[in-house]
Each structure stands twice: as structure tokens, then as C-alpha cells.
Amino acid sequence: MADVYVNSKFVGTVDNAEGFKKQIIEERRKSTLPYLVNVQHNEKEDAIYVETTKGRARRPLLVVREGKPIITDHHMKQLERGELTWSDLVKQGVIEYLDSAEEENALVAFYESELTMDHTHLEISPLDILGLCSSLVPFGDFNQSTRLNAGSKNQKQAIGFYAANYPVRMDMDVNLLETPQVPVVQTMMHKVAEYDKHPSGQNIVVAIMTYKGYNMEDAIILNKGAIDRGLARSFYYRPSTSEELRYTGGLTDEICVPDKDVKGYKSEKDYRFLEDDGIISPECKAKEGDVIIGKTSPPRFLSSMDEYNLTSNTRRESSVALAHGEKGTVDFVLVTENEEGNKLAYVRMRDQRIPEIGDKFTSRHGQKGVIGLILPHTDMPFSASGITPDLLFSPHGVPSRMTIAHLIELVGGKVGALAGRHIDGTTFDGETSDDLRKELLGLGFRENGSETLYNGVTGEQFEAKIFVGSMYYLKLKHMVANKLHSRARGPIQLLTRQPTEGRAKEGGLRLGEMEKDTFVAHGASLLLKERFDSDNTVVPVCESCGMIAVHNDFKNQSYCPVCGENVEINNIELSYAFKLIVDEFRSLGINMKIKLENKY
Amino acid sequence: MAHEELFKGYEQTLPEHILKDIRENLPDKVNKAEVKEILEITQTEFDAALVDAGEAVGIVAAESIGEPGTQMTLNTFHFAGVAEMNVTTGLPRLIEILDASAAPKTPMMEIYLKAPYNKGKDIKKIAHKIKETKLKELISEFSINVLESWIAIVPDKKKLADLDMDIAKIKKLIEKGLKVNVEIDDDKLIIKPKDETLSEMHKIKEKIKGVYVSGLKTINHVLPIKREDEFIIVTAGTKLQDVLELDFVDPIRTTTNDVKEIASVLGIEAARSAIMIEVLKVINSQGLNVDIRHIMLVADIMCVSGLVNGITRYGVVSEKSSVLARASFETPLKHIIAAALSGEEDKLTSVIENVMLNQPIPSGTGLPKLMMKD
Structure with missing residues (x-):
């Protein structure tokens, strides 16, 4: 007597639990029950769980009967000819989907050769245990699992060819690789996902060696010659937009070249790229501060007096200009209307990004690194046949991370490039490294991939043989050009008078609590004061009541709002943040008085 | 003592124990000029070792303890074998000491023994004397008669003998602890509660289990171990005052890891050095290296007021x-x-x-x- 639950609800009991379960499965395979049904016999609880609900993760497996998969060569031929589809196989009960509960009753073989009479299912492909991104890592079965994770994560950030219709799209923050290549070392998933239609990397010659310490700590060294020939160049696209908003009273924004008497007019130079319609023209090279879309808005408050008594234009300037640090060429201009019928202007900026020190690159094995040096072609190590590597990868990145697949791909890429064919690096059933090494030997190279290299500067032969090969490298979207930031003076916050925060606001770099402690530890008293001078202010203080007094600039005279003019008022220097907190205390009913004393 | 007049001149500028060290370690054949030179060099070295006025020793101490503290583990280690004997170490223990929290998470004592006992004499008996024993550990059988409403217990004779106890003494303990009548029936103890409801019977049964038999309260576990050809007893749970009063205990070396307890039993100076020892123990156990002077400063700050103050908003900061x-x-x-x-x-x-x-x-x-x- 086993309890039967359908979607976790008790519905009744059944005498022959195992038979009941088998019957459901048979019915499902015959398609008399929908293929979405799953059933589990929990022997411990002696209960049958039938599940038909949504939200269960299920995966397909080949059905095995009496130690043999139901799928036959006949099926395969039909599939090849296109007479059968996947869903036909599901309908015929050749393939079925199991959820996590039903998997508990199943015995799944990894390979066909492992099948015994006890097995109930066969894995369609061992690659099935990996997702799309992880399957794109070649020779993934030779990597540590954490590296496989990192490798597939990195691929998502790679710059490539994301969509063929990019010229007519207005996506934010787009990066496009100039000359993407299809990887030489591929996996099955590259074909399945049609990777050749949206590749995101380039096959380059990599040597595993150090060079004067410029590739310490995961840095990489790039060949200047390779960059000049177009390696890893990309474009960065960023659209700006502006809308002609409508306000109450029939007033609207206007996209135009602003008149000089408009409130907030920048300078003639800033508007120089604008055409008569108020929008910048394509292929203009604009820099920070240049206006892209000229726009004026009606006055904010009609009640404001000074806007009435002037008969001339009282409109405000509300143009879109390039922010601090931005530059680029106008790529595309679009003028359209939105749902409310408002005029809408789009301007897409394009900026070429040539690899520079600090740009991030990665192989497909989680071996990410940042350019530490761009070496002139002439200084690069070279081989007897005149090959110079495009990239120098530090050998210290390998032992602790155990990315063996990185090394196998290097050999595989070399073989593929020399033999002129793609290498199959599918995880679990790719080409073996032994075969690759034999083929490399046959191609006239040293079996282990190492080569004699010569010092590019002196021409001397290196004592060690250097491991050189070809592999697929990805440029990641994190580029220094988008991150570089520094400031000496700049904008401050209105409330605290301290520097703003963040690159976008041209902010300062905070000297925090712990950094402050280091100044104290060194006893650098005045240096510390100077570092915190960013919000230093001079404040008049009334000596009689201890409150902050007022200075009248016209009369050049200070007075205390409480005690009047005939009291002693002295100026003191303190941080504006402290003056602010004194004011805030006062608003809470706490009167904090400042007592002055002679310093000397 | 030779050249004593030279030492006189340094009494104001060098600490007494340094002068004493020099006096005791001077070679026999030493002339006046040499002694003078020794003292002069000592003085320059001593002056150079002094902290300058205005040096931010507090911040430097905080940074010197705080930086290695970031590398500490959050694990508590477990003693293999002995049931539930684990020790808080690493960052949690460090926080516990510096916050001067009321009681440590894992209170422990190291009890050193006097001469004959520290070689292993009667070590088991001594351990039993220290460990708190409750009645439930001695009972081999328990039964409740609902109809006649009495509870019968059968104590384990061997365990009784281990503790120098007999059935009559147990009877007295129960009578004293619960204020009920107990009768001895052969090797059984029959307890008849006044209230005869079943729930009351169960309550009394639980109370009987918790009746205190012997040992020091709050000491839950004892573990005699051999350390450098001497037996000591490590305990879980502390009771410093009572342990020190036991005649077989060496009161000088016996300690607990409960700083507050040390402060109340031995005074503030003992607490100060207990803080130092405990902090040092944590830092060394993590394989880190912090100069002891930083820890001394922290311990000083925690103890200046005469009470142990934690580095918290209620303790040191509130001062x-x-x-x-x-x-x-x-x-x-x-x-x-x-x-x-x-x-x-x-x-x-x-x-x-x-x-x-x-x-x-x-x-x-x-x-x-x-x-x-x-």
C-alpha cells in the first residue's frame, strides 16, 4: 500500500507501487500521457509522487531498455535526412525528460559502453552536464571546475560581434570587435550555437614566458606590431538622446541651435558642430563639452520676476553635451517621434579603442589579465622561422590554477593553424593531446610545442625552450579608457562642500578613516590637516554668545544675529562639515556654542 | 660590589632592574673605565628604545593588532575524543577578550597540582573531585509507579564508589535538594512526592536528575593531561576561587581563561596580564606575530580604571x-x-x-x- 500524491496532494493509495510507476512511465512513452508528467517512487516513504506542475528543471535522456538504448542507427539516418525531429523522438519515447525527483529512480550511463542491464537511461552526450557557456570552453575536462566557471563567466564579457543589425540599433554601451575570428580550436557547441556567425575573439600566437617582469601578477605583454596590424581593435558605441517635452500652457522644448541670449548659454565654440536643425552632423569628432543636441526649454517658473521684466528670450539652455572625459565621432543621427508625438533626437557616438596598457584580455580558461606592456615588434622574442608571438603569458599563472586545457588549446591551436583545419576540443570527447602532439611532430615542430626563441633586443638565443602556440583570445569589455580617472580640483557637493564622488561626476578619491589613521600614526599633524582642507571655510564667530555670526560684504562688517554689532566677532577656520553639523544640531534644539581662545 | 659609585649616577635615568642585571652579570675582572663604558652604552641604548613624546602609540598598536587580525580564521577547534570540549580561537576569541564580555564562550581552566599529585597520584580521584557531578550521571535505572505514585531510582554502585559516596548520602542529598521523603529499599531509593499528579511526578523526576552530588559547580568536564612530565587538569567551565582553595592545587600556576573572573579573584594586575596572555595565545595560535608591547598597551588601557573595561562604547570609549x-x-x-x-x-x-x-x-x-x- 503506497500513498499516491499528485502535485503534492494526497489522492489515494495503490497496492503495487512499482508497477503503478512503470505503468505511468509506459503511458508517457506511448504519448497517451503528456510528456511533461514525471513520477517518482520514494521507497523510503513508500509513496508515489506524480508531478505535472510548471517550474521543475528537467533534462532529456535516451531511454534504455534491457541494456540497449531504444535509439537505433535507423533513427540516426532519418535524423540526418531531416525526416525525424527532436520532438518526434520525444513522442516516440526514444528520448524522455526527467525531473530531479524521477532522476532518483533512474540509473544513467555516461557512455554507451558502460551500459548494463540495470541501466534505465543513457546520457545523450556527456557534454550535457555543462551549460551553453561552459561547453564553449575547449578541453574543459582538463580544467579545474572553478576555472571552468571563471572561463565561461569571462566569455560573457568578451567583445565580439553581438548582432548583425548593429548599424540600425541604438543599444547602450556597445562594444564591437573590428576583425573577429572563428576559433581554430572549437567544441561541438560552437557549431550548435552557430558561433561562426557571432564570434568574439581572435586566434593569436602566444608564448608562455616572462619578459622583464612586465607580465607579473597576471599581466600580459602585447606585440605592438600585432596591434598595428589590427589586433583586438574595437569600437565603442554610445547613444545620447533628447526629447522635445511639452509643458502646461502650450510651451515646448525646442531642438535647435540656442540663441545667445538663452539663459545658461555655453559659448559659441561649444555649439560649432550643430547644423541648422540643432543636431550635430555625422562624422564630426567631438570632445568633452561639445554640444551634440542643441535644445532650449521654456522658463521653469513663470512667477520668477526677472524673467518677466526682460522682453527678450527667457528660455533655458538644456542641450546634451559630451560629459567629462568622453570623446568620439558621431556615427549615426536619428530624428523620430515617440508615442506621445514628441520629437526625439538620437545621436550615436563611436570611439575606436586600440589596445592600450590596462585593457583586459582573457583566454577561454579563466586566465584573465591586463596588458602590462606593449612591446615594439622589433623587441619581441622571435623563433628561427621568424615568428614573433602576439602575446606573452606569464608561466606563473599556470601551476596554482591548474588550467591544463589552456596548455592543450595552445598545442591544438598550433596544430590547427599549421594543418589548416579546425581542432575539436569538445569537453569529454575532443581530440586527445597525444594525437595532437603526434600531428605537431609530423608538421615538423617539436612534439611538446616548445621552440627555440631568440632575444628580440640582443638576438641571443634563450637558454630555455619556450612553449609557443596559437590560441583564441578574447578582449573583455573592461577598458581603461572607460575607467581612468584623476582629479586635482573639481566640482564639490552643494550640501557639504566636499568633493563629489565617482568618475561620472569628476569626483575626488576619498581619503578614508583608515588612511587618516596612517597620518596620525606618523604624527604628521599639519599634513593631515592640509589633506582634509577640501571643505575648509572661514566663519565669523560671536565671542559673546558662541554662535556663528554674519559677515556683510557690502559694509565689510560682521554682526551677530543675537547680540548685534557691538560685540567682538572673530573669524575662525574650520571644516564646513563641522559648521553644517552645528547648524543641524541647532535645528534639533541643541545649541552648540563655540568658545574662542587664543592659540598662542 | 665593585664600582658602586658609578652606578649611583645612573639611578635616576635607568630602571632599577636594568642596573641590577648589570651588577649581577659584571665579570669579576673589570676595571672602572670598562664599567663606565658599559653604563654609558646601556644609557644610549635605553634612550633610543624609549618612545618619543607625541608618538601615536595607540593608533600604531591598533594597526599592529588589526592588520594581522584580518587574516585570522573564524573557526573553533574541536578536541578529538573528549565529548564537546572545543575552544573558541581566532577572531571570535580576540573580540571576546577585547570586548571584556561577561563570560567566555568556552570557559576553561588549567589546574596545576602540588608535588605528589602532579606525578599522577590519585589523578582520577582529583579529577572527579573537581568535576561537577549531578545525580543523573550516577543513576543506572529509573522507574515511575503511576498507581502508587512513587519514583524509584537505582544508583550505579561502581560510580558511587568512585566518588566516595553511598546510598545513604544520596538519600540525604535528595532530601535536602527537593524537600521530599526518601526511603531506602535495598539498593533502591523510593521517592514519594507530596503532590501525586502525573505532571508533578515528571517535574520531580527531572529535578532529581539535576540534584548536585559532588565537585565544583559549573565545571562540566575535566581532562587530565600530561604536559612536560607533569600531570595537569584541563577543565571546561571555570571556578577559580574554589579551585584555588583545594589543598592539592598549585595556586600559583593555576589559571582560567575568564579575564573577569581573574579580576574578581586575583585583582586588576592579574587581569591585566591575563588579557596579555590570552591575546598572545590567540595571535600565536594563528601563526601571526605581533609585538607584545602593543598588546601590553591595550591591556593597560583596559585596566587603568581599576576595572576591566572592554574596547566598546560602554567600556574604554565611554571613558x-x-x-x-x-x-x-x-x-x-x-x-x-x-x-x-x-x-x-x-x-x-x-x-x-x-x-x-x-x-x-x-x-x-x-x-x-x-x-x-x-
Whole structure:
């Protein structure tokens, strides 16, 4: 007597639990029950769980009967000819989907050769245990699992060819690789996902060696010659937009070249790229501060007096200009209307990004690194046949991370490039490294991939043989050009008078609590004061009541709002943040008085 | 003593124990000039080792303990074999010591023994004497008769013998502890509660289990171990006062890891060195290296008031004279409101409040002041 639950609800009991379960499965395979049904016999609880609900993760497996998969060569031929589809196989009960509960009753073989009479299912492909991104890592079965994770994560950030219709799209923050290549070392998933239609990397010659310490700590060294020939160049696209908003009273924004008497007019130079319609023209090279879309808005408050008594234009300037640090060429201009019928202007900026020190690159094995040096072609190590590597990868990145697949791909890429064919690096059933090494030997190279290299500067032969090969490298979207930031003076916050925060606001770099402690530890008293001078202010203080007094600039005279003019008022220097907190205390009913004393 | 007159001149500038060291270690054949030179070099070395005025020793101590502290583990280690004997170490223990929390998470004692016992004599008996034993550990059988409403217990005779107990003594203990009548029936004890309801019977049964039999309360486990050809007893749970009073215990070396207990039993100076020892123990167990002088400073700060104060807003920080300094460390509102109510004054004499006002801090180069002639 086993309890039967359908979607976790008790519905009744059944005498022959195992038979009941088998019957459901048979019915499902015959398609008399929908293929979405799953059933589990929990022997411990002696209960049958039938599940038909949504939200269960299920995966397909080949059905095995009496130690043999139901799928036959006949099926395969039909599939090849296109007479059968996947869903036909599901309908015929050749393939079925199991959820996590039903998997508990199943015995799944990894390979066909492992099948015994006890097995109930066969894995369609061992690659099935990996997702799309992880399957794109070649020779993934030779990597540590954490590296496989990192490798597939990195691929998502790679710059490539994301969509063929990019010229007519207005996506934010787009990066496009100039000359993407299809990887030489591929996996099955590259074909399945049609990777050749949206590749995101380039096959380059990599040597595993150090060079004067410029590739310490995961840095990489790039060949200047390779960059000049177009390696890893990309474009960065960023659209700006502006809308002609409508306000109450029939007033609207206007996209135009602003008149000089408009409130907030920048300078003639800033508007120089604008055409008569108020929008910048394509292929203009604009820099920070240049206006892209000229726009004026009606006055904010009609009640404001000074806007009435002037008969001339009282409109405000509300143009879109390039922010601090931005530059680029106008790529595309679009003028359209939105749902409310408002005029809408789009301007897409394009900026070429040539690899520079600090740009991030990665192989497909989680071996990410940042350019530490761009070496002139002439200084690069070279081989007897005149090959110079495009990239120098530090050998210290390998032992602790155990990315063996990185090394196998290097050999595989070399073989593929020399033999002129793609290498199959599918995880679990790719080409073996032994075969690759034999083929490399046959191609006239040293079996282990190492080569004699010569010092590019002196021409001397290196004592060690250097491991050189070809592999697929990805440029990641994190580029220094988008991150570089520094400031000496700049904008401050209105409330605290301290520097703003963040690159976008041209902010300062905070000297925090712990950094402050280091100044104290060194006893650098005045240096510390100077570092915190960013919000230093001079404040008049009334000596009689201890409150902050007022200075009248016209009369050049200070007075205390409480005690009047005939009291002693002295100026003191303190941080504006402290003056602010004194004011805030006062608003809470706490009167904090400042007592002055002679310093000397 | 030779050349004593030379030592006289250094009594004001060198500590007594350094002079004593030199006196005791001087070679026999030494002439006056050599002694003079020794003393001069000692003086220069001593002066060089002194901390300069205005040196921010507190911040340096905090950084020197805090930086290696980031590498500490959050694990507690478990003793293999002995049931539930584990020790808090690493960061949690360090926080516990420096916060001067009321009781450690894993209280422990190291009990050293006097001469014959430290070689292993009667070690088991001694251990049993220290460990708190409750009645439930001695009972081999328990039965409740619902109809006649009595509870019968059968104590384990062997265990009784281990503790120098007999059935009559147990009877007395139960009678004293629960105020019920107990009868001895052969090797059984029959307890007849006054209230005969079943729930009351169960309550009494639970109470009987918890009746105190022997040993020191709060010491849950004892573990005699051999350390450098001497037997000591490690315990889980502490009771310093009572342990020190036992006649077989060496009261000089016996310690506990409960700093507050040491402070109350042995006084503040003992607590100060207990803090140092315990902090050092944690730091060394993590394979880190911190100069002991930083730890000494922290221990000093925690103990200056005569009571053990933690480095918390209730402890050391609440002793600060500056309102702004206190407000800058947790619960600012509380301090500002209290200061406003009592009209407190902040003299701006220490570091943090001067940073807030952007004034030079009175430390390091900010400390010396100009003084006019006349």
C-alpha cells in the first residue's frame, strides 16, 4: 500500500507501487500521457509522487531498455535526412525528460559502453552536464571546475560581434570587435550555437614566458606590431538622446541651435558642430563639452520676476553635451517621434579603442589579465622561422590554477593553424593531446610545442625552450579608457562642500578613516590637516554668545544675529562639515556654542 | 660590589632592574673605565628604545593588532575524543577578550597540582573531585509507579564508589535538594512526592536528575593531561576561587581563561596580564606575530580604571572626555543628547575631534607649542 500524491496532494493509495510507476512511465512513452508528467517512487516513504506542475528543471535522456538504448542507427539516418525531429523522438519515447525527483529512480550511463542491464537511461552526450557557456570552453575536462566557471563567466564579457543589425540599433554601451575570428580550436557547441556567425575573439600566437617582469601578477605583454596590424581593435558605441517635452500652457522644448541670449548659454565654440536643425552632423569628432543636441526649454517658473521684466528670450539652455572625459565621432543621427508625438533626437557616438596598457584580455580558461606592456615588434622574442608571438603569458599563472586545457588549446591551436583545419576540443570527447602532439611532430615542430626563441633586443638565443602556440583570445569589455580617472580640483557637493564622488561626476578619491589613521600614526599633524582642507571655510564667530555670526560684504562688517554689532566677532577656520553639523544640531534644539581662545 | 659609585649616577635615568642585571652579570675582572663604558652604552641604548613624546602609540598598536587580525580564521577547534570540549580561537576569541564580555564562550581552566599529585597520584580521584557531578550521571535505572505514585531510582554502585559516596548520602542529598521523603529499599531509593499528579511526578523526576552530588559547580568536564612530565587538569567551565582553595592545587600556576573572573579573584594586575596572555595565545595560535608591547598597551588601557573595561562604547570609549570623540564611535545621538542636557564642554584636546574641526591634531608634530621667553 503506497500513498499516491499528485502535485503534492494526497489522492489515494495503490497496492503495487512499482508497477503503478512503470505503468505511468509506459503511458508517457506511448504519448497517451503528456510528456511533461514525471513520477517518482520514494521507497523510503513508500509513496508515489506524480508531478505535472510548471517550474521543475528537467533534462532529456535516451531511454534504455534491457541494456540497449531504444535509439537505433535507423533513427540516426532519418535524423540526418531531416525526416525525424527532436520532438518526434520525444513522442516516440526514444528520448524522455526527467525531473530531479524521477532522476532518483533512474540509473544513467555516461557512455554507451558502460551500459548494463540495470541501466534505465543513457546520457545523450556527456557534454550535457555543462551549460551553453561552459561547453564553449575547449578541453574543459582538463580544467579545474572553478576555472571552468571563471572561463565561461569571462566569455560573457568578451567583445565580439553581438548582432548583425548593429548599424540600425541604438543599444547602450556597445562594444564591437573590428576583425573577429572563428576559433581554430572549437567544441561541438560552437557549431550548435552557430558561433561562426557571432564570434568574439581572435586566434593569436602566444608564448608562455616572462619578459622583464612586465607580465607579473597576471599581466600580459602585447606585440605592438600585432596591434598595428589590427589586433583586438574595437569600437565603442554610445547613444545620447533628447526629447522635445511639452509643458502646461502650450510651451515646448525646442531642438535647435540656442540663441545667445538663452539663459545658461555655453559659448559659441561649444555649439560649432550643430547644423541648422540643432543636431550635430555625422562624422564630426567631438570632445568633452561639445554640444551634440542643441535644445532650449521654456522658463521653469513663470512667477520668477526677472524673467518677466526682460522682453527678450527667457528660455533655458538644456542641450546634451559630451560629459567629462568622453570623446568620439558621431556615427549615426536619428530624428523620430515617440508615442506621445514628441520629437526625439538620437545621436550615436563611436570611439575606436586600440589596445592600450590596462585593457583586459582573457583566454577561454579563466586566465584573465591586463596588458602590462606593449612591446615594439622589433623587441619581441622571435623563433628561427621568424615568428614573433602576439602575446606573452606569464608561466606563473599556470601551476596554482591548474588550467591544463589552456596548455592543450595552445598545442591544438598550433596544430590547427599549421594543418589548416579546425581542432575539436569538445569537453569529454575532443581530440586527445597525444594525437595532437603526434600531428605537431609530423608538421615538423617539436612534439611538446616548445621552440627555440631568440632575444628580440640582443638576438641571443634563450637558454630555455619556450612553449609557443596559437590560441583564441578574447578582449573583455573592461577598458581603461572607460575607467581612468584623476582629479586635482573639481566640482564639490552643494550640501557639504566636499568633493563629489565617482568618475561620472569628476569626483575626488576619498581619503578614508583608515588612511587618516596612517597620518596620525606618523604624527604628521599639519599634513593631515592640509589633506582634509577640501571643505575648509572661514566663519565669523560671536565671542559673546558662541554662535556663528554674519559677515556683510557690502559694509565689510560682521554682526551677530543675537547680540548685534557691538560685540567682538572673530573669524575662525574650520571644516564646513563641522559648521553644517552645528547648524543641524541647532535645528534639533541643541545649541552648540563655540568658545574662542587664543592659540598662542 | 665593585664600582658602586658609578652606578649611583645612573639611578635616576635607568630602571632599577636594568642596573641590577648589570651588577649581577659584571665579570669579576673589570676595571672602572670598562664599567663606565658599559653604563654609558646601556644609557644610549635605553634612550633610543624609549618612545618619543607625541608618538601615536595607540593608533600604531591598533594597526599592529588589526592588520594581522584580518587574516585570522573564524573557526573553533574541536578536541578529538573528549565529548564537546572545543575552544573558541581566532577572531571570535580576540573580540571576546577585547570586548571584556561577561563570560567566555568556552570557559576553561588549567589546574596545576602540588608535588605528589602532579606525578599522577590519585589523578582520577582529583579529577572527579573537581568535576561537577549531578545525580543523573550516577543513576543506572529509573522507574515511575503511576498507581502508587512513587519514583524509584537505582544508583550505579561502581560510580558511587568512585566518588566516595553511598546510598545513604544520596538519600540525604535528595532530601535536602527537593524537600521530599526518601526511603531506602535495598539498593533502591523510593521517592514519594507530596503532590501525586502525573505532571508533578515528571517535574520531580527531572529535578532529581539535576540534584548536585559532588565537585565544583559549573565545571562540566575535566581532562587530565600530561604536559612536560607533569600531570595537569584541563577543565571546561571555570571556578577559580574554589579551585584555588583545594589543598592539592598549585595556586600559583593555576589559571582560567575568564579575564573577569581573574579580576574578581586575583585583582586588576592579574587581569591585566591575563588579557596579555590570552591575546598572545590567540595571535600565536594563528601563526601571526605581533609585538607584545602593543598588546601590553591595550591591556593597560583596559585596566587603568581599576576595572576591566572592554574596547566598546560602554567600556574604554565611554571613558573619553571628549563628547565629539565619543559621538564619533557608535551611538552618536545618545552622546550628543546627554551632552546637550548637561551642558558638557569639549576642550578639543585629543585627535579625532580636531580632525572633525579640521584643526591640527595635538599629536606628533602637532604637539610641541611655542613658548615665549619671559
